[in-house]
Amino acid sequence: MEKINFNETTVPVREMEISIKQITVEEMLDDIMLFNLSVQELANMKEKELEAIISDDIRARMKEVEEKYNQRIEELKEKTKVIELLVSDIVLIKQSTQRGTITTKDGRVLGAIYNKGRTTWDGKKLEGMVALIPEIAAARKIGDPYVTYREL
Helix, strand or coil: CEEEEECCEEEEECCCCCCCCCCCHHHHHHHHHHHHHHHHHHHHHHHHHHHHCCCHHHHHHHHHHHHHHHHHHHHHHHHHHHHHHHHHHHHHHHCCCEECCCCCCCCCCCEECCCCCCCCCCHHHHHHHHHHCHHHHHHCCCCCCCCCCCCC
16 A cells, blocks of 8 residues: 655555645645536536537427427326336335346346335434443444545
8 A cells, every 4th residue: 555645644545656745635625626627617618619519400400309309208207206106115015126027238127126124223322321231332333434525
């Protein structure tokens, strides 16, 4: 595992060869934000450029085609929602996964997967009970920490 020199602190990095000195986490996050903004801007520029080469006649024809297909697509989506509600009720009653028979080009079929309800516990109450019944602590599992990115 390679390591990064980070303000005089060595930080392990998963299978990467990176050498960074004197850069803060804030600066790295700013770089990520700038890259994401650049991707969005390039996508917008591409869309505008593509729009500019489409004539009004072609644009009108495209709108007609969109309208023609969108109505049918919405009808099918509504029918699908109704059937999915019925199938969900049946799967919950049977308490078993159900499979369709129509195969896609890559050999897959649609399945309605039964998942039994997840057991959850009130963490605050259990932490309090650990003091009274230490054996409860053996049942506690703590997941690995992870990082997600979002705009704040």
